[in-house]
Amino acid sequence: MEKMDTAGFSGFWKITVWDQEGLQGKKQEFTSGCHNVFESGIESVRSMRVESGAWVGYEHSGYQGQQFILEKGDYPRWDAWSGNIAYHTERLMSFRPIQCANHQESKMSIFERENFLGRTCDLCDDFPALQSMGWCNSEVGSMKVQSGAWVCYQYPGYRGYQYIMECDRHTGEYRHYREFGSHAQTSQVQSIRRVQQ
Amino acid sequence: MEKMDTAGFSGFWKITVWDQEGLQGKKQEFTSGCHNVFESGIESVRSMRVESGAWVGYEHSGYQGQQFILEKGDYPRWDAWSGNIAYHTERLMSFRPIQCANHQESKMSIFERENFLGRTCDLCDDFPALQSMGWCNSEVGSMKVQSGAWVCYQYPGYRGYQYIMECDRHTGEYRHYREFGSHAQTSQVQSIRRVQQ
Numbered sequence: 001m002e003k004m005d006t007a008g009f010s011g012f013w014k015i016t017v018w019d020q021e022g023l024q025g026k027k028q029e030f031t032s033g034c035h036n037v038f039e040s041g042i043e044s045v046r047s048m049r050v051e052s053g054a055w056v057g058y059e060h061s062g063y064q065g066q067q068f069i070l071e072k073g074d075y076p077r078w079d080a081w082s083g084n085i086a087y088h089t090e091r092l093m094s095f096r097p098i099q100c101a102n103h104q105e106s107k108m109s110i111f112e113r114e115n116f117l118g119r120t121c122d123l124c125d126d127f128p129a130l131q132s133m134g135w136c137n138s139e140v141g142s143m144k145v146q147s148g149a150w151v152c153y154q155y156p157g158y159r160g161y162q163y164i165m166e167c168d169r170h171t172g173e174y175r176h177y178r179e180f181g182s183h184a185q186t187s188q189v190q191s192i193r194r195v196q197q
Numbered sequence: 198m199e200k201m202d203t204a205g206f207s208g209f210w211k212i213t214v215w216d217q218e219g220l221q222g223k224k225q226e227f228t229s230g231c232h233n234v235f236e237s238g239i240e241s242v243r244s245m246r247v248e249s250g251a252w253v254g255y256e257h258s259g260y261q262g263q264q265f266i267l268e269k270g271d272y273p274r275w276d277a278w279s280g281n282i283a284y285h286t287e288r289l290m291s292f293r294p295i296q297c298a299n300h301q302e303s304k305m306s307i308f309e310r311e312n313f314l315g316r317t318c319d320l321c322d323d324f325p326a327l328q329s330m331g332w333c334n335s336e337v338g339s340m341k342v343q344s345g346a347w348v349c350y351q352y353p354g355y356r357g358y359q360y361i362m363e364c365d366r367h368t369g370e371y372r373h374y375r376e377f378g379s380h381a382q383t384s385q386v387q388s389i390r391r392v393q394q
Binding site (some may be wrong): 026050069070071072073074075080081082126127128129130131134138151154155156157158159160190191193195196197 | 215228246266267268269270271272276278279323324325326327328329335348351353354355356357387388390392393394
């Protein structure tokens, strides 16, 4: 289990989950992270409503497997949270709140190669197509998050595998694509955006 | 066929398409809209690389069916452009360039009800979760685009059905969800962002 920085989290974050699609079936509310939904009496999560705050959902318990950013709104089916079709994740097994920065204060750096080497670029805005702003290839070797939380995506337009990057985790340092997430298989990253509270 | 405002477009936009996944098979380059790829000697488009400019791809010929925003980068498989899994679109049959505004000058208004009625809100930034900024429900009844091009999505986090909204089309006015696109079945819109050149 990863370290949870939940100090000051309670009272703001709220998510309602159901064990069936369409916001139906057995229902439960959470105001903090859930390491394993099964232990909370739900076999798996198949739909949800984020009431407040930003969350990240995981394919497996213990905050493992594919990651899915969850912002305020309704997620009636798995295709609402997943942009990855090659590898389906129809149910979530764990989820936790994310600490964001003020939208204008989010900042991160991307590097061409692992261990913060090669060409670099500072980001403080959303980039649906990294190559449009002059990034020369379809890969990012390593990243440092100075402020806030970000989502990186495999494909342009916020599609494909998602990697949630936070300044509160890994001390904001992601030195190799294997640190992007337990599901990362390549360093392909073609769009990046800030997480909105 | 819809009206094409292609004046001044040539020389900037460029897309390369292939009839097989993985940027393989029969290949063709385009610098302006393609009404029907079949007439250009390709049975259907299964992968592509946007070299410059922003484009919109369509499920059917004649710029009909599901719409997919295409920004600079690689799209090796259909899941790279589609966030909709309930209704697969594994190949594209037409595509065209999009005229964007300077990122900072994009502006649109959303309305609670059709025909620009009810509560309204002006947007000039990206909103991965409309409800986070106080929009009270998961639907948008009608929209007016004052400047630039925008993508609206069915679900939060830029997922689900996509609707490309342009100030150059429909005089920027989308009075009813049926005008959002030929594939629109509801007025459910939970995230909106600007298109980046």
